[in-house]
Amino acid sequence: MYLNLNRRQLLLGGSALMASTWLSPILAQDEQLRVIFWGNQDRADRTFKVMDAFGEDMGIAMAGEFLAFADYWPKLATQTAAGTAPDVVQMDGAGRYIAEYASRGAIAPLDEFIGKELDFAQFDQDQVEAGKVNDTLYAVSLGSNAFGMIVDTTPFEAAGVDIPGPQTTLDDLYAIAESFKSAGVAQAVTDDRSGSWAALENWLRQQSKALYTSDGELGFDAADMAGWLNLWKGFRDAGVCVSPEVQAMMEGPGTSPLIMGKSATMAEFSNLMSAYQALTTSPLVLTNFPRISLDAPGGYYRRPSMFFSISSTSSRKADAARFINFFVNDVEANTILNAERGIPPSAAVRDGIAGMLEDSARAAVTYVGGLEPLLSPPPPQSPSGGGEINESLLAFAAQEAAFGVRPPEAVAADFIAAAQEALERAG
Known part of the structure; x- marks a missing residue:
């Protein structure tokens, strides 16, 4: 009963x-x-x-x-x-x-x-x-679910550009952006995921690094963080990703750049595919986040729910x-x-x-079942303090860099210091 x-x-x-x-x-x-x-x-x-x-x-x-x-x-x-x-x-x-x-x-x-x-x-x-x-x-x-990228197929078809896939690199996004502009497609190629712990983790794992080590320490340093922020600065400057003003409007799938018609793709977890598709009549597909290079590790793992x-x-x-x-x-x-x-x-x-x-x-x-070629062992669990770093400190650092408050290198140094303090405080 x-x-x-x-x-x-x-x-x-x-x-x-x-x-x-x-x-x-x-x-x-x-x-x-x-x-x-x-x-x-x-x-x-x-x-x-x-x-x-x-x-x-x-x-x-x-x-x-x-x-x-x-x-x-x-x-x-x-x-x-x-x-x-x-x-x-x-x-x-x-x-x-x-x-x-x-x-x-x-x-x-x-x-x-x-x-x-x-x-x-x-x-x-x-x-x-x-x-x-x-x-x-x-x-x-x-x-399980896995990190990936949700793609609106309509702007790609309008620009005559192939939908991104396992052979797409981050550098390829610049060429896609130029094709969009030439075809009169208004959307940016992607949303701004500089404040996403999952996107950062995938990027780090493609370089055989990690968000956290098995003993609960940070798995990357200020130079890595500066590289991450500069990657998105380059995208921002070239119009590959949306402006910080557009990204800041997102409070959920319904106000995301993808659903608002501001970007053609959005990096997201696979289990949210249905939620996004329910909000648009445009056909969506799920693919992997672009790779640093084709000879780099895929950076993926199936995340148990x-x-x-x-x-x-x-x-x-x-x-x-x-x-x-x-x-x-x-x-x-x-x-x-x-x-x-x-x-x-x-x-x-x-x-x-x-x-x-x-x-x-x-x-x-x-999508998740076909990730095998890009998979590597899952990371250790996030340590105490990881939630503050992933959800608060990273978002703040990304916004500072995106709005040009300070140079990426200065933002990165302060982020690493604050993250280490958060781990020590929670530990």
Whole structure:
């Protein structure tokens, strides 16, 4: 059954009210397999349907609970401290909670189930590795996305220019901009992504560098940052990217330069493809962010969106592992899930559900599944303080450089100093 909210509670919309429980129709057993996760009602409906299908197939009584993200972690922490955590718990894609819960012994190692209850034969290896802490598996990826570039095909067709792809370099954007101007295409080639941590990370990884090292330090220096800011200064000066005034108007997909008709492309994560396509009648395609050079590493990794782990206090760990296996490997289950948690990590599942997805979702699946030649191992998790650097300090530095407040070199030096201070303060 569902715990229904009345109309007033729904209108209040408070995250604390967004909690619901569900019990499978099989209630004969005294002990149920319990699952907890965060998400909205659509995710809950899909998840509960899959839980019901697994319960019916296995003759296991299932119980589910979901909350808003902000309420989830306090609830799980309370349950864990009391020794009452559900059997299956959802973990975040950034990996910070996995490492924390694993180090405290709150989630169980899963290596003993591999090849038995857990089948990774069709899994992408990088998705398996992402669930490990100190070479021990503690979590199973439920889906992934990847950084890329969303392209409006209309201006490219108008200019008679090929849509960017794996053979497109950053220098090629200058030539595309000239073709746009010659054809009378008003859009810039791209938005200004100098303030995007994901774009910066991709650029660094193409040079075999990183945002952060495995010991929680910055993986780049002031010279790298100056190079990044100067790259975008060159684009700005040549009209390759939008002006800082246009970029500053973006508050979300609806006010992005791409949707506002100011740029022909936008660097973004693959799972947002559907959101952007829903806002325009122009056909969009998903491709990779341009490369520094064709002999440079691709810089890509599949980023897990979230995981399932098993509580260390669970008395039904094998059944919990079987449920997770069903969730990630069963094609019918994933037809119900509709890649809502990201691109399935199983190649067999991706193939099995591809024909049942909406066009934009199918494009994301195809894109992420075809990134293999440009992939490299995923980075270490962001350290404490990384959020401030990624979302605040980088954005401020990018705006300073874009509006010409100070030269890129001066901005870069101050950014590195502020970032190191943020890491020390949080550490």
